[in-house]
Amino acid sequence: MEVLSALDLGDLIASFSKLPIYPVFDVAYYIISILYLKYEPGAVSLSRRSPVASWLCAMLYCFGSYILADVLLGDSPIDYFSNNANVLLASAVWYLMFYCPLNLFYKCVSFLPVKLIFVGMKEVVRVRKIAIGIHHAHHHYHHGWVIMVLIGWVKGSGVALMSNVEQLLRGVWKPETNEILQMSFPTKASLYGAILFTLQQSHWLPISKANLIFFFTLFMATCKIIMTATHSHGSPFAPLESFTSNFLFGNPNGDHDDHSDHHHHHDDHHDASHSGAKSKEDLNEGTRKRKVKKAE
Structure with a gap:
């Protein structure tokens, strides 16, 4: 009986890793991404004042990870826009989110139970993008571990790492709010995920890619759904990070340098x-x- 259940789980994991993300999961990704854009201060007034700038911001929210990864790998940053179906889908979501009569589309997708489903689906896409990013970087640089981690991180973090560019399109300039200085949970998790997938790709992690995709997706989706449902901005990594940072890098509020300068x-x-x-x-x-x- 246990063997049968194990086989069933194995089949489930294998099927999940081969699950196509286009179009259903991609649409969920676009919906949540553009929903977060609409939450940004001034985004609605921008959509009335300058629809072109609003559309460009939406495209950055949906495809920022592909643009940045292509730039880092020396490809054209507009390569992904040759995928007409994806661009049209994202554009349709943008139009409905900002211009749907009576704001009906926004009201439907921001209704919490519906939103939680889309949030979970977005994490499926995020983890798949990390895995594909690592594979792509490995193809270019077989032993470039740092490059592999970097590309996986960029693919998973989406527009977060390009937030300052997106802000400029909205006429906002807040360099102190960049994602490197103040990492959100998805950005940190994408970095840790990129490290795990790089170790797996380099055969340092004794687990199959299908298993890693399944369990990391489960972790990400569960965390994001709980955080969204409870309106939490904390990070599940916080206690471990606090201990590790103090142990490896010292207290961030410490004055060790001040003492040495004083000496x-x-x-x-x-x-x-x-x-x-x-x-x-x-x-x-x-x-x-x-x-x-x-x-x-």
């Missing part, structure tokens, strides 16, 4: 530290005053 440039640094401390105190005092005013 080498005692007099000058003492004055600079003193003035820095003063300005910090002044800043904190100003913040406290503003808070009191707001409270009043």
